[in-house]
Amino acid sequence: MRELLEQYQLLLAPLIFVPFEQLFAARQQKIFRRGLSTDMAFLLLNGWLVFVGVTAIIALATLVNQSILPSAVKQAVSDLPYWAQAPIAIVIGDLGIYWTHRILHVVPAMWRIHAVHHAVEELDWLAAIHQHPLDVTFMKVGSLFPLFALGFSAEAIGTYLAIYYWQSWLAHANVRLGYGPLRHVLVSPEFHHWHHSSEQEARDKNYAGLFSFYDVLFGSLYLPEGQKPTAFGVDHPMPTRYLALLAYPFFAWASMLKRDDPSGTRRPVGAEAVPGTATPPAHQDG
Numbered sequence: 661m662r663e664l665l666e667q668y669q670l671l672l673a674p675l676i677f678v679p680f681e682q683l684f685a686a687r688q689q690k691i692f693r694r695g696l697s698t699d700m701a702f703l704l705l706n707g708w709l710v711f712v713g714v715t716a717i718i719a720l721a722t723l724v725n726q727s728i729l730p731s732a733v734k735q736a737v738s739d740l741p742y743w744a745q746a747p748i749a750i751v752i753g754d755l756g757i758y759w760t761h762r763i764l765h766v767v768p769a770m771w772r773i774h775a776v777h778h779a780v781e782e783l784d785w786l787a788a789i790h791q792h793p794l795d796v797t798f799m800k801v802g803s804l805f806p807l808f809a810l811g812f813s814a815e816a817i818g819t820y821l822a823i824y825y826w827q828s829w830l831a832h833a834n835v836r837l838g839y840g841p842l843r844h845v846l847v848s849p850e851f852h853h854w855h856h857s858s859e860q861e862a863r864d865k866n867y868a869g870l871f872s873f874y875d876v877l878f879g880s881l882y883l884p885e886g887q888k889p890t891a892f893g894v895d896h897p898m899p900t901r902y903l904a905l906l907a908y909p910f911f912a913w914a915s916m917l918k919r920d921d922p923s924g925t926r927r928p929v930g931a932e933a934v935p936g937t938a939t940p941p942a943h944q945d946g
């Protein structure tokens with residue numbers, strides 16, 4: 661039943677977001693843009709690889725819940741009704757996303773995984789799926805592990821996942837939406853577009869998935885008034901095909917070990933011998 665629902669949501673997403681982007685486009689962009697076939701491969705194949713990682717996370721978190729978690733905490737969580745569990749699960753889940761996402765940016769070896777997501781140069785709703793399976797799995801460690809370990813109900817966790825699922829499409833969508841006075845509370849498409857910007861000041865900012873107030877709280881917010889990000893992507897060569905993107909972090913790590921130089925998060929890694937890499941993007945940072 662759940663699989664059926666996911667397939668249904670997958671069919672529904674383009675029906676909502678393609679016309680939405682045409683009506684409220686932030687930038688002029690074609691529907692059939694560059695990299696569309698690679699994104700379709702991510703859409704169809706990534707789920708199987710992520711499923712393995714998520715199953716392991718849930719099994720480990722359930723073990724922690726049953727053998728390590730004090731029974732008083734377990735009782736306190738399970739005593740909460742759904743209407744209280746669901747919002748708490750959403751707040752905890754997004755705090756996990758914030759920190760795992762930040763680690764993916766600031767730890768050089770982790771950046772090699774996350775660079776796959778930031779390789780997208782024409783941002784739209786489908787860019788949400790352009791993520792290495794290890795990246796998705798690591799994000800789920802941050803968000804799902806604490807929820808399952810603390811013993812939140814399946815309904816509360818399901819509510820968090822459904823909201824996060826639709827929010828990911830929306831945050832990447834090529835639409836003009838900034839949320840006005842709520843921009844420092846909720847993650848808008850404008851907020852996440854800045855996260856993908858290749859401009860120097862915007863780098864390693866705006867990590868939250870749902871609540872931008874986490875970036876306000878932890879000092880990583882970048883939302884300049886009256887400006888829009890214009891260029892996206894990273895400043896080092898990246899592959900453009902699905903299988904080459906899957907292999908990218910492994911070749912990059914091998915190259916880092918060879919050079920014994922764990923360089924900064926986004927410094928050019930042009931010396932890396934990564935098969936299938938494209939030429940560097942034409943635009944320069946800053």
Ligand SMILES: [Zn+2]
Binds near residue numbers: 761765774855
């Ligand atoms: Zn990121």
Ligand SMILES: [Zn+2]
Binds near residue numbers: 777788832852856
């Ligand atoms: Zn993104």
